[in-house]
Amino acid sequence: MAGIRDTSIITALPAQDRVRQVTDAVAAYIEQAELKVGDRLPAERELMSALGVGRSTIREVIRRFEALGVIETRRGSGSYLLKPVAAGTVHMSLSLNTARQRDALLQTLEVRRGIEAEASVVAARRRTAADLANIEEKLDEMERVHLAKGTSGPEDLAFHLAIYDATHNPLFRQLLEQMREAFERFWDHPFDREDFARRSFPFHRELFDAIVDQDTAMAREKTLRILEVVEEDIREMSR
Template sequence: MPEPAKATLLPLPAVDRAQQVIAALADYIQLSGLKPGDRLPAERELMAALAVGRSTVREVISHFQALGVVEARKGSGTYLLRAISGATIHMPLALDTGHLRDALLQTLEVRRGIEIEAGMVAARRRTEADLANIEAKLEEMERAHLAQGTSGPEDLAFHLAIYDATHNPLFRQLLEQMREAFERFWEKPFDRPDFARRSFPFHRTLFNAIAARDPDAAREETLKILAIVEEDIREMSK
């Protein structure tokens, strides 16, 4: 009886490396029959096998950690927490790519529910360390906004810090699963870098509500941000 083929990791072409490594590593985990508790290949091994840099490998491991499927143990390595495959590591989202306005409004409906709840939970559960992290991300966002008039990556980092302050990993996991589809539409809607610029001041008031441990105020400030976003979508798509 022939032996089953062994799973291998092969070098990848230089196109969207992080996404390719995510898919390649998920397939490798499945084909290798790794089970929860098993150790993943070491960082250097992944770098050599896939012909990618350390930063790409670390980005992918961080992505898997955010999804709650692996755990990095200091001085020991990275371990699988739950079985995954190329089919399960991504959540495919079906959006109409031909109608930007409708796609933005649909994703906004999902964001509204998640972000309102995340802000309220963060206001109740945040620690002083969480608050310092949120404020640091807010200050980075404010610097970028004042220098460039826009702050896309910094805005995302601010909201991720709020998600982390909930101490509920499902908030970040949901965003990680949906991020690819979201970013495809939200990177620069209508080719307008000033999109939703009017919402900028309310990020500071949202932080203040979380600092004051006031869930109701956090909800109201989040609603103000998202109301401006919706107004801009409808105005710019006329």
């Protein structure tokens, strides 16, 4: 019939692509609407309707803006702009288009080694009692899941984010959030092995102890040991 086109050949966007597109769209709106610091953003339902996406996607985008320190969400009031936003500055353009998973994992590991070792040192130097409580809470949950399932995923990330927060330097978390999409693409069940990086698990408690003791040298050493074990697993499992 004239005018009817076959749309079955169109591939649905992965959820991660939708998050990226919505992030770009919200940043473009902020820029084009010339919102100023302190201005309120449209409500969740308004963004859902305008962008044609679900609540979970909108909330993930808002969470990312919060992590970057450009939006603040106030309970019962809405989300407000904390810093100027331009569409071209929301993302760092990171690309890991290598065809070999092993190479991609080793590349991301090189970046993590530099950032996480320094973050652990700064956290050990600056951590407060509240920071320690937060890190230990995330570590306890990571250990609980690990003992129950033999592995951990989001819990491990939450532990490291808590360490980043303990640096009291927002750039550490912002850098991780900017690189998170590229990292997660390759770190989700590498080689289809549930036991990937399991051997690094005990060193997380030792890293926490070093931060408690404000032993910066030991904090760096334990962080590097965790990543060293992960690298060994990558090389072993990719043979």
